[in-house]
Amino acid sequence: MNLLPALLLLYFSAPARAAEGPRAGEPQIRVAIARNSSSLKLKTSAKIYVQEVKSGQKYLLLGDANYEVRPSAGGIAVAGQELSSPIKLLAAEGGERIRLGAHLYKGDIALLANPEGKLDIVEYLSVEDYLAGVLPAEMSPDWPLEALKAQAVASRTYALRFVNPAKAYDVSNGVEMQVYNGTTKINPRILEAVSSTRGEVLRYKGKLVMAFFHACCGGHTASSKSAWGENILKPLYGVKDPFCAPSRHSRWEYYISSHDLLKFIQSRSSTALKVKGMKIYKKDRSGRAASFRITTDKGYKTVQATDMRKHFGTYEFRSTFITSITAVKGGYQLTGRGWGHGVGMCQEGAKYMANKGRPYTRILRHYYPGAAIVDYE
Numbered sequence: 001m002n003l004l005p006a007l008l009l010l011y012f013s014a015p016a017r018a019a020e021g022p023r024a025g026e027p028q029i030r031v032a033i034a035r036n037s038s039s040l041k042l043k044t045s046a047k048i049y050v051q052e053v054k055s056g057q058k059y060l061l062l063g064d065a066n067y068e069v070r071p072s073a074g075g076i077a078v079a080g081q082e083l084s085s086p087i088k089l090l091a092a093e094g095g096e097r098i099r100l101g102a103h104l105y106k107g108d109i110a111l112l113a114n115p116e117g118k119l120d121i122v123e124y125l126s127v128e129d130y131l132a133g134v135l136p137a138e139m140s141p142d143w144p145l146e147a148l149k150a151q152a153v154a155s156r157t158y159a160l161r162f163v164n165p166a167k168a169y170d171v172s173n174g175v176e177m178q179v180y181n182g183t184t185k186i187n188p189r190i191l192e193a194v195s196s197t198r199g200e201v202l203r204y205k206g207k208l209v210m211a212f213f214h215a216c217c218g219g220h221t222a223s224s225k226s227a228w229g230e231n232i233l234k235p236l237y238g239v240k241d242p243f244c245a246p247s248r249h250s251r252w253e254y255y256i257s258s259h260d261l262l263k264f265i266q267s268r269s270s271t272a273l274k275v276k277g278m279k280i281y282k283k284d285r286s287g288r289a290a291s292f293r294i295t296t297d298k299g300y301k302t303v304q305a306t307d308m309r310k311h312f313g314t315y316e317f318r319s320t321f322i323t324s325i326t327a328v329k330g331g332y333q334l335t336g337r338g339w340g341h342g343v344g345m346c347q348e349g350a351k352y353m354a355n356k357g358r359p360y361t362r363i364l365r366h367y368y369p370g371a372a373i374v375d376y377e
Contacts, residue, residue, distance in 0.1 A: 026199070027127045027376060029159055030169040031180055033105065034121040036114065040069040049090040052083050053110065058090075059083075071113040085113035086168075088124070103182035112168055122169045123182075131155055131194045132186055137179035138213075139347055141187035144354030147347070148193035150363040153373065154345050157201040157211040160376065202235070202364065202371040209235050209371050210344075216249040217241050217346035218321045218338025219287075221367065226284035227306065227341045234370035236343055238286045241366075243349035243356075249339045250348070252318050257331035264311055265294050265301045272296030278325055278332050280305075288320045288342065314340075344368065 050059045059078075070077045075085035089109040107125025114120050131152055135141075139151045155178055162177070163170045173180040202209040212224070224236040244250055258275045265272060277295035281302055284290050289305040305320040318339040326333045338346075345367040353363050361373055 027160060027163065028124060029127050029130050029163060029171065030110075031107075031123045031125070031130060032120055032169040032172045033103075033123050033180070033182070035172070036116060036118040036120070038070070038118060040111070040119060040121075049088075050078055050083065051088045051090055053086045053088055054084050069111060069119065071117055071119055076111055076113055076119070086110045086122075102184065104184045105182040114168065120168065127156060127159060128194055128198060129183065130159065130180065132190060133180045133183045134159075134178050135190045135193060136185065136187055137181050141189050143351050145189060145193060146354035146358065146360045146363065147350040148189060149197050149360035150345065150350050150354075150367075151213070151347070152193045152197045153200050153202060153360065153364055154211040154213050154368075156197070156199075156376075157208055158213075160201060161208050161210055197360070199375045200373055201376045202368055203374050204233055204235050204368075204371045209233070209368055211368065212236065212341070212344030213347060213367075214338075214340030214342055214344065215346075216244050216247050216339045216348040217342050218250055218319060218336070219245065220321075220342075221344065221346060222284065222286045222288055222342030224343050226286065226288060226290060227343045235368035237369070238343075239366065239369060241346055241349050243352040244338070244346050246352060247348035249318070250337055252336050252339070254312075254317050254334045254336065255328070255331055256312065256334065259331075260312070261294065261331065262296075264308065265296070265303065267311075268301070268303060268307075270294075270296065270298070270301045272298045272301065277327070280322060280325065286321070286342065289322045290320075 047060065051057065071085075072082050074082040076083050076087055078087065087110065089111070105123050105125075106129050107123040110122045110124060112120045112122060134155050135148060135151055138155065139148060141148070158178065159171055171177045171180075202211050210224070219242065220240050221238045223232050223238040224230040225232045226238075261278065262272060262275045265275075274297040275294060276297065279293055280289045280291075281293035282290040291305055292303050292308060294301045294303065305322075309317045309320055317334075319336055319342060321337040321342065322334055323337060324335045326335075345364070350363045350367070353366065354360075364371070364373060
């Protein structure tokens with residue numbers, strides 16, 4: 001075994017309670033927890049190993065020092081020594097976990113030199129441990145347990161759809177996938193939701209469902225085709241949903257100035273100099289706007305509703321489920337329903353279904369009709 005000077009940016013820390021340990025044959029997942037770093041400052045308070053994944057060679061690193069890690073022509077330079085990419089950081093003493101900034105990570109950590117010549121940090125862990133870090137970021141631990149269980153099954157299914165050994169990592173840790181902040185704060189109710197549904201996934205005709213979810217549907221979930229143009233499978237066709245009606249997110253208003261609307265259509269190749277009107281041009285079967293028609297001094301400009309929402313911001317322009325557009329001074333007042341893309345499980349609806357005594361299995365069958373709840377194999 002080789003000995004290197006101490007490193008680490010990712011502090012090793014005493015363990016906190018996490019999900020039950022992995023079982024034989026349990027699926028693993030690789031999560032990109034940081035991407036495109038030019039260099040990393042590494043520090044440890046305990047002995048760890050650096051392992052070259054390709055060769056299996058391990059290097060022992062001593063604690064209480066700071067070092068820089070950089071991508072290099074040969075892979076990754078660690079404490080002045082070049083190692084082949086990727087490398088793993090492994091605890092030499094049982095029980096420690098890695099801290100990156102404010103977040104703790106239970107799994108092994110890998111550093112990879114990516115095609116852009118930067119460093120990616122990837123955590124290797126079981127899907128069940130991953131879910132313990134996903135659920136509190138996607139749904140409040142204070143919500144009903146049956147809603148949390150439904151979220152656990154949906155999140156597990158969604159994550160497993162992306163497992164691909166041919167790629168450098170399976171999922172990222174941001175809103176473009178599922179938010180994952182490690183296992184810094186593990187709530188007992190989150191652990192119960194994960195452990196009581198352990199290994200359960202949604203399948204349709206034998207395949208894992210792309211188990212999308214969103215904050216609030218506003219009364220009807222959307223189909224995957226209307227949201228993204230994807231082929232419609234029965235579980236993502238869209239369903240009527242009265243359950244989220246009590247939610248404060250079920251109704252909203254948003255103002256768009258004529259000036260901002262003009263700038264938007266000009267950025268989409270319009271030569272217009274003035275906006276004269278705005279209306280919904282087409283709707284999908286759920287009632288959401290599929291496109292808008294903007295009347296200008298040069299005629300009409302038709303724009304996709306999803307494109308417009310993305311441009312103006314998905315936090316303010318909460319959904320494409322527009323119920324009215326009113327011309328007001330200097331612009332247009334939009335009234336809408338729901339929050340998010342609308343596909344799959346409505347989290348607010350799941351909450352209210354659970355409050356009414358519905359079990360998680362019924363919640364899932366409502367939002368993913370035709371899908372079977374089965375153990376992952």
